[in-house]
Amino acid sequence: MTDRGNLGVLPRTTTLADESYLDFLESFRDVVLTKMFPAMAAAGHARMQQDGLPLDDDSLPLETIQASFAKAAIVPTWQRFMRSQQEMSWRRTRQSFARTMDAQLKLLEETEKAGPGKLVIDPAFDVPAYARREIHLQPGGYTDDPISGIVYHYGTKVFYQGGNDQDEMHAELAGLATPPADGKMDRILDLGCTIGQGTIQLKQHFPDAEVWGLDVGEPVVRYAHARAVKLGVDVNFRQALAEDMPFEDGSFDPVFAYILFHEVPIEVIPRILADVRRILRPGGTFSIFEFPSASQHLPPAYRFMIDYDSHNNCEPYSLGFVYADFHGMLKDAGFAISEGPRSRNDFLQSIVATKP
Amino acid sequence: MNADNPAPAIGEEISSRGPTYFDNLVLENLLESFMELAAEVWTIRDRQAVLETVLKSQGIDAATLIEQHRPDDAELATRKALREEFVARLLAGFLRRSDSKETIA
Numbered sequence: 391m392t393d394r395g396n397l398g399v400l401p402r403t404t405t406l407a408d409e410s411y412l413d414f415l416e417s418f419r420d421v422v423l424t425k426m427f428p429a430m431a432a433a434g435h436a437r438m439q440q441d442g443l444p445l446d447d448d449s450l451p452l453e454t455i456q457a458s459f460a461k462a463a464i465v466p467t468w469q470r471f472m473r474s475q476q477e478m479s480w481r482r483t484r485q486s487f488a489r490t491m492d493a494q495l496k497l498l499e500e501t502e503k504a505g506p507g508k509l510v511i512d513p514a515f516d517v518p519a520y521a522r523r524e525i526h527l528q529p530g531g532y533t534d535d536p537i538s539g540i541v542y543h544y545g546t547k548v549f550y551q552g553g554n555d556q557d558e559m560h561a562e563l564a565g566l567a568t569p570p571a572d573g574k575m576d577r578i579l580d581l582g583c584t585i586g587q588g589t590i591q592l593k594q595h596f597p598d599a600e601v602w603g604l605d606v607g608e609p610v611v612r613y614a615h616a617r618a619v620k621l622g623v624d625v626n627f628r629q630a631l632a633e634d635m636p637f638e639d640g641s642f643d644p645v646f647a648y649i650l651f652h653e654v655p656i657e658v659i660p661r662i663l664a665d666v667r668r669i670l671r672p673g674g675t676f677s678i679f680e681f682p683s684a685s686q687h688l689p690p691a692y693r694f695m696i697d698y699d700s701h702n703n704c705e706p707y708s709l710g711f712v713y714a715d716f717h718g719m720l721k722d723a724g725f726a727i728s729e730g731p732r733s734r735n736d737f738l739q740s741i742v743a744t745k746p
Numbered sequence: 747m748n749a750d751n752p753a754p755a756i757g758e759e760i761s762s763r764g765p766t767y768f769d770n771l772v773l774e775n776l777l778e779s780f781m782e783l784a785a786e787v788w789t790i791r792d793r794q795a796v797l798e799t800v801l802k803s804q805g806i807d808a809a810t811l812i813e814q815h816r817p818d819d820a821e822l823a824t825r826k827a828l829r830e831e832f833v834a835r836l837l838a839g840f841l842r843r844s845d846s847k848e849t850i851a
Contacts, residue, residue, distance in 0.1 A: 410792035414785045466767035470777045473767075477760040478781065484757070529757035702765050 391490060398556045399621065400547060401487075401540055408486035412548055415479045420551040422471045426464070431691030433462035438690060448687055452697055455690045473702050476527050483545045484529045487537050494537045501616040506624035509615035511608055512636075515629055520655050520707075521606045527704050532584065532607030539585050539613020557587045559735070560648075564591035566731045567646050567677045568742045575599045579642045581632050581666065582606075582650030586614030586625065592646060593625045599643075601625045604635065633661035640671040649738070652681040656710035663723035667745055676743040677730055681708060683716035686739060717741070763843055771843050778839035786832065 394402040394409075403409045435445055438458040443450065459465050487494060502509055517533050524531045528545060530538050547555055554560065569575050575596045580589040583603030593601045603625060605611050611627040618625050630636050632650065645666050651659055666676055681696070682688060688696070700709045720727050720743045730740030766774050801808045817825070 406793060406796060407789050410789040411785050413792070414788040418781070418784070466773075467777065469765075469767040470774055471781070473765060474778050474781050477764070478785065480760055481757075524757075524759040527759040529760065535756050704759050 399617075400555050401544060403483070403486040403544060404489045405486065408482055411482050412479060412486075412544070415475050415482075416548045416552050418471070419475050419479075419548060422468065422475060423551070426468050426471070427691075427695065430459075430462065430464045430468045431689070431695075433464050434459035434691055434694060435689075437461045445690055446687070450690070452693055455694055456697070459690075459694050469698060469702065472698070476703060479548045480527050480529055480541070480545055483548070484535075484537075484541050487540050487544070491537055494540055498536075498539075498612045498616050501619045502612070504619045506622065507615065507618050508626045509612065510626070510628040510636075511612070512629065515608070517606060517608075518631070520658070523706055524704050525653060530609075532605070532610050534609075536609050538607065538609040539616075542610060543585055543613070543617075554587075557591060559733075560587040560591045561594070563648055563679055563733055564588055564595050564646070566679075566733060566740070567592060567595070567644060568675050568730055570643055570673045570675050570744075572673060575643050577642050578602070579604060579637070579645045579669070581645055581647040581662075582653070583614060583627065584610050586611070586618055586627060588646065588648055589614065589625045589627070590618060590621065590623045593623055602637075602642075603627045604630050604632065606631060633658055633665055635665050635669055637669045639668050640674075642669050642674060643671060644675045644677060645670060646677045648679045649681065651678070651716065652705065652708040652711040655707050656714055659711075659714075659716075659719055660723060663719060663725070667724050670745040672745055674745045676725065676741075676745070678741040678743065679730075679733060679735075679738045680716070680741070681712055682737070682739050683711060684713050685715065685717045688712075766843060774843060775839040779836055782836050782838075786836070 441458045578599045578601045580603040583589045586603045589603035608629045611629045615627045725743035727743045730742040
């Protein structure tokens with residue numbers, strides 16, 4: 391096949407037809423999210439008001455909200471469009487890169503031992519069943535498709551509606567990572583790094599630090615490493631569990647996590663928090679950008695959307711997170727918490743948890 | 747990978763029946779078909795635009811040549827196979843959910 395090269399730091403699909411098809415879906419998704427969702431929210435809220443329901447009562451059962459929303463004609467159409475665009479996007483992305491599967495795998499193998507950074511894979515590592523889900527409908531999820539790194543990379547181009555083609559969003563978030571009060575940033579961890587977009591951006595912001603990315607998915611950290619090698623960025627990647635990290639006590643200054651916690655079962659979260667506290671040195675910070683949780687007021691349309699997303703976009707753990715007292719869990723784990731800097735993504739909460 | 751914890755079939759989420767949102771299944775299938783069709787229309791328009799630009803840069807008047815073109819049997823067979831693949835994709839939604847869950851296992 392003709393090598394179609396890259397779009398900056400993003401790989402191109404293997405054919406123009408794939409690129410055009412996925413461009414269409416990117417624009418389609420943008421309309422469904424930025425135009426149709428507000429219209430659906432307005433229609434649903436209007437139906438709730440017609441039914442004599444308040445819009446600011448957080449104790450209102452979800453089923454009551456859903457019953458009112460179901461009366462609005464736009465609702466099932468929005469649901470169908472959301473599901474189908476996501477399915478079509480993964481189907482075509484996987485199909486495109488599967489055409490060059492052998493070359494993709496060869497590249498991962500060839501760069502495995504290359505520097506400047508290291509890749510650490512433990513052959514005896516057992517992926518827990520909870521992590522082996524097709525999160526966001528991605529075929530094989532983060533763990534079971536050997537080319538899931540490149541598939542995730544291009545699939546999330548569509549997911550972010552073109553707003554992260556050159557890792558712009560990861561650059562913004564890395565710039566918002568909160569350093570410890572004494573400013574010492576010798577060793578940084580990107581927890582749940584997937585393909586290392588944030589890890590690389592953390593290195594760009596803190597070039598003198600030793601930066602690590604950790605993720606449960608072997609194919610994604612292998613791709614993350616290959617990509618860092620290609621870009622010549624000195625960052626390290628390791629496949630491991632966030633709740634059982636192969637790092638020394640007190641060995642990191644800050645830890646950074648972007649949308650990790652809603653993708654793990656609620657019972658695993660306290661174990662992750664305990665292990666992050668363990669590997670942070672006293673005064674170390676944990677910068678978290680994450681889905682909203684129980685401590686925040688959510689309009690009914692957001693509650694409707696999050697529930698829909700959980701059940702229809704393979705987010706099996708997000709509801710557990712959204713209705714949990716995450717701030718309380720952080721305090722129970724021994725962190726002092728404060729509100730972190732806001733990002734352009736309004737939906738995300740930002741927390742800085744500090745180890746005393 | 748762990749033998750006690752076998753991997754699910756890759757792509758199960760996007761190839762199984764999947765969730766539905768309307769009382770009338772035909773609406774589900776029509777909307778899915780509409781999206782496939784729209785994606786295909788855009789893909790063709792995009793390719794056509796690229797093609798015409800590329801040809802123009804080579805001094806070729808594609809519009810006239812296309813009208814004058816007469817395909818041979820091999821080309822016809824190739825085009826038929828591509829067309830059939832497209833139609834199958836366009837209609838996949840109707841086959842995927844041919845009746846209510848209660849009627850079809």
